[in-house]
Amino acid sequence: MGAAVTQEESELDWDALYADQAPRVYNYFRFRLAGADVEDLTSRTFEKAWRSRARYRRDLAGFSTWLFKIAHNVALDHLQRLRSHLPIDAAAEVATERTPERDAERDSDLAHLAHLTASLPDRERELIALKYGAELNNRMIARLIGLSESNVGTILHRTVQSLRARWQADEARSHE
């Protein structure tokens, strides 16, 4: 009794949602947890979402908001697992851990960015990942993080300014 998939849910185009959201989730993890197995985290997010998609309610949240709540939790689980296996000091360095395989990547801009964001507070790192990795707008980010839209804009602006300054300083140092 009461077991039913509503008409509205059954009409969602899951293929289209997947095609649209998979690259966003993938890049969210790339920005948020550089050095992690991004494919694995993306898979875990979608598997969780697909398993519970019948519980997704359009009247409560947009699909992206719902999906990125799941992605956020997957990221937190990942970080907690890391922290339970590594000394606290090492956890901050995971994003920039140096291995021969990652040497090439380390030189890339994203690796440089990861190095810079590793020292940011969690909230700012999350905002950067949602804004530039997942390409969510400020309103959606605000809904996810529980901040006001203007607050999100302000924090992002300050964070990018700070990153830019440190980026330029790094570049200047490398030219010396």
Next chain:
Amino acid sequence: MNDDFLHRLRVRPAPQFLARLKSKLDREPLRPRVSVVSTVLAAVLAGASAWALASFALRGEFAGLHWSVWGIHAAGSEYVAKSAPPRAGSPDSRQGWGPNPWAAANRPAQEPSHKNTAIATPGVVPIPQSTTAAPGATTAQYSGGVGLVQAPPVRLRMGVAPGAELLVRRMVERFVRGGNTLPEPTVGTTERLLASLCAAGRPLDFVVVPRRMTAAESAGCNTPWGGGAVEVKLGSEALVIVRSRLYGALPLSTLDIYRALGKTIPGPGNPGALMLNRYTTWNEVDRALPPDRIQVLGPAFDSAQGQLFRRFVMQRGCESVPSFDALQSADQEVACRDVRTDGAYASAPEQYPALLQKLQMLPTLLAIVPYGTLQLTGDALIASPIDGIEPTPATIASGAYPGSRIVYLYANRNPRVSPAVLRFLKYGLDALDMDAPSGAFVPVPRAERDQIRTSTLSTLTQ
């Protein structure tokens, strides 16, 4: 560093990863949701019923009302069960099918409209104006081009077999642009058209059909009225089944395709009867095939290419079912004609990039496309061999590839008619003078084409 720079750091995930994950997700059923409200309501009702029964028992009234209480409950339950229709999306209403991801993007193809009903009707019937009229033609006849010197009216009578309308349209358009007029072609079965070609009273002057004339049919044209028939090989039409090259070709037989896509198929338990097709994976169709979900995108059924697909592949597959002969003729027609509308087959996106994207993302997805499209895609797609035969220019030109057929034009050589036919062919063959496939049409090689043109025109001018 600015916003653009940060956005540019994004990358597209590897297609193989996306496809692998999607394939995994596709195996995840959409589990029904248990509504909290209805669960609570059910619990309250159950509790109340239990409380009422206990009250009756405690007050010593249970014995007297026992049957009536159960009678009321029984009747109430039955009424609810009978009156409540299956809820949309419930397992019952899905007939055992999982969620249909194509439902929103591609509504099940509509059954043929009146146009196609006419095409499907045996016998010779006029082609509706909308299916064959040249652009701008609004009257019952193809009208001549504006500003051209009008030639004397050519009163030709033309017959077209179903599916060849696109090819004929191309020829007719060229003819009309030359300042000629042509009555609407009639469409009918190949047998009827060929029989009409040389019949008394000159019902038709030339016909376009998808097979060669038999010796008996040819002999039928050697009458005083007929004067023999001239054969012109116009080219071939071919549709191919493709998959993204990332996942390789899926070799199929016409029987597999029919069993996977036919709306009704002969039941294994009762070969003389049709059953609704509920195969969901290819290995249910044929154990040798992989356990991939049956998902095929193709032309809309009411399009010319949709008609071609039915006639090329579905008809052949249907007729190759071992128990086909056990079906009644009406069932045979239904079995061979109707394609699934439950999501296993859906209309392909019209834009090629959208189709390609879907094919790259979904490893189990197949698409039916014109041969010309395959040629344009480079290495992105790979065609399935059908009945072990690869679609190549050679197998298509010979008609060996099951997804192809050779189209012929037969003209009446009656001296009173042949000048007009000659005039039509001079224009019409020009329209087919191409070296690369166009859509489903595959031209004959240039050398052969030149030879056909020369011999045809010389035969008609003799």
